[in-house]
Amino acid sequence: MGITDRRLRQKEEVRQNIICTAWQMVMKDGWHALSIRKIADAIEYSVPVIYDHFENKEAILLEFSKEGFRILSAKIIEARDKFQDPAEQIRSMADAYWDFALNNLEHYQLMFGIGMACCEISKSMPEQENFRRLVSEPMEELAKKNQRGDVNICLKYHTFWSVMHGLISIKIVGNSAYDTELNKLVLDDAISGFIKNLS
């Protein structure tokens, strides 16, 4: 009885050791630097031992993804319970979501699969700058037309792109969980609101 207990405990310890070591690697050099061999080296076990605890490398990364959702949920609850008014609750939860993503960047990236190949887009990519200009121009025009000298076009551009990109990212990652028609409705809804805000 006690013997099997201890064994299970020791096995769990090794498992935690794997996760902990893996996380240190992800934090230090990013998720792409994670390697089964390096983990095995660090925990001073041979490689196949890792496979006694995890089916494959992806399963380890999935662990962090799940952990991320757990942390996020906790933060969301905490934020919600600060208020009674539902509008305030939503605002508070949005803040919590935002803070979580920024403070747990690695978690968030693994949760939603952000930043794989073709990173470093930001620097000197004329294609992106061109796109930005194209989208901004009509916004500027609309603002001018409505005598809205106060609006920050750069900000509006970001809002616009965020709505678009966010919706699409979610559709791609969580494929077919919700149908395209609904997503289109969300888009129309969001963009209508966007334009209204600019008028």
Place this chain on the structure above:
Amino acid sequence: MGITDRRLRQKEEVRQNIICTAWQMVMKDGWHALSIRKIADAIEYSVPVIYDHFENKEAILLEFSKEGFRILSAKIIEARDKFQDPAEQIRSMADAYWDFALNNLEHYQLMFGIGMACCEISKSMPEQENFRRLVSEPMEELAKKNQRGDVNICLKYHTFWSVMHGLISIKIVGNSAYDTELNKLVLDDAISGFIKNLS
């Protein structure tokens, strides 16, 4: 003269051949299945020839990212020029953006780095379902409070998440191109509009 011309032409042909073959692979098995060796095999050249045309594997993928931006820009222009009214232009551009992303999924993924590890989130991930419920509840409450039986909570949840996720994705990928303060403003702006729409 003509000789160097032909050489340049032939070199360009090989380059195009590499890109074309690589793209076929990406379309067939996804970007993760892309392999320098497989490309070399397909174009019937040895591996180092690839490196005469591209610095590394990422450079090939970057080519598709750039191509994606070119296609998107063209679509955006096309959509814009259908209208004179800027509000209509924005709406049209949003539609074009949407269509582009759905019709050029591989391009879009490479452009913004979506869907790396930890895919297949959709299926049976209680953590995500839990999160969805948590976020939806106050929305439902707010709608009820304002006697808005018409609003689709599922839709609102998606809009909410899209704004959040989109903003954050962009911040992560295009790191430090725009400062955090601006992004926070965008968030507040978007969420305020969101709540207003729900009242």
Place this chain on the structure above:
DNA sequence: TTACATTTGCTAACACTGTTAGGTTATTTA
């Protein structure tokens, strides 16, 4: 205490990956 069974852990290999050094062959220029 001995014999068997089970768990645990390892070595070594398979089949890949991106990348590059160095040499060979063919083509072009002087």
Place this chain on the structure above:
DNA sequence: TAAATAACCTAACAGTGTTAGCAAATGTAA
């Protein structure tokens, strides 16, 4: 015809995830 250059290949380096098969330690039962 000889030197220079470009084109191209072989073979290797240093990794990667994953697994088959074996050895040793540990537990259980006779």
